[in-house]
Amino acid sequence: MTQALYGPEGFYRRPEGPAGHFRTSVHASPLFAAAVARLLCRVDEALGHPGELAFVDMAAGRGELVAGVLSALPAEVAARTLAYAVELADPPAGPDPAVRWVAEPPRGVRGLLFANEWLDNVPLDIAEADFEGRPRLVLVDADGTESLGAPVGGPEAEWLRRWWPLRTPGARAEIGLARDAAWAEAVAGVERGLAVAVDYAHTRAARPPFGTLTGFRAGRDCSPVPDGSCDLTAHVAVDACALPGALLLTQRTALHALGLSGTRPPLSLASSDPAAYLRALSHAGAAAELTAPGGLGGFSWLAQPVGIDGRGVLGDLGDMEPREASGAPD
Secondary structure, eight states: OHHHHHSTTOGGGSTTOGGGTOOOHHHHOHHHHHHHHHHHHHHHHHTTOOSSEEEEEETOTTTHHHHHHHHHSOHHHHHHEEEEEEOSSOOOSSOOTTEEEESSOOSSEEEEEEEESOGGGSOOEEEEEOTTSOEEEEEEOTTOOEEEEEEOOHHHHHHHHHHOOOOSTTOEEEETHHHHHHHHHHHHTEEEEEEEEEEOEEOGGGOOTTOOOEEEETTEEEOOOOSSSSEEEOOEEHHHHOOTTEEEEEHHHHHHHTTOOOOOOOTHHHHHOHHHHHHHHHHHHHHHHHHOTTTGGGOEEEEEEESSOHHHHHOOOTTOOOEEEOSSOO
């Protein structure tokens, strides 16, 4: 999986980039970057408006999110913002000189680290229960042919026992130990501020019985063949990743708290100012897509405050309070 995604001929090294194959919230509308910019401004306020404010874009792709955030910031905040694009692939041609392209998340930053659809692409191992109910590693050839290998042991077995027990023959689990470590390492780079991971996710109370691993190519699901021709993605066991004090909420709730609403403009505006009505209608349509419960709005946000009040930064959450993650199974 590591080679297929990030090796010399890996999927994320392809010249067209991720946007050539699938559409994330970042690509759906500039409203998403504007909402993240508002979140960065709230973090800035919580930090007391430091002389240097960091914005770290994890798995930055071609830099679409970091560029959108910088352009949406008030001039005074943008002047103090040090932007990082964390990406293994080469930066795009003519990169913005205001953005530092790095292969690893920086350390000692104060500000906002934002990881949009990163954890689902952190490589992991897959286990399947054999006929005796023993979890065994799933081995895969370059053409996608699978077979069962050795029984799962060591820390991986302990992770399964705690977070994703397998008891039924044929049931599968995606061992999230590497993702837990990757997220903890990214958060450790934040000296003060907020770290947010946005992804398709599940918790222990509702694990998918046969896992979620799939491939994605040119806008369509495909077999997860690890040959570099397609994305390989699996949903995130987000409760296992959560560190003490983390908050779990949906993208719909988070974006509503950041002032993004899909409410349609009043019809009376169409008569008094048709151009303004069309602009407002387009805005509402894009916001509705980003917050749709069965679509992008169903993404999970894992918010990890570091030395600040996370609930205060996220703002008015209305009737749906985020669930605090204790770091223990449900």
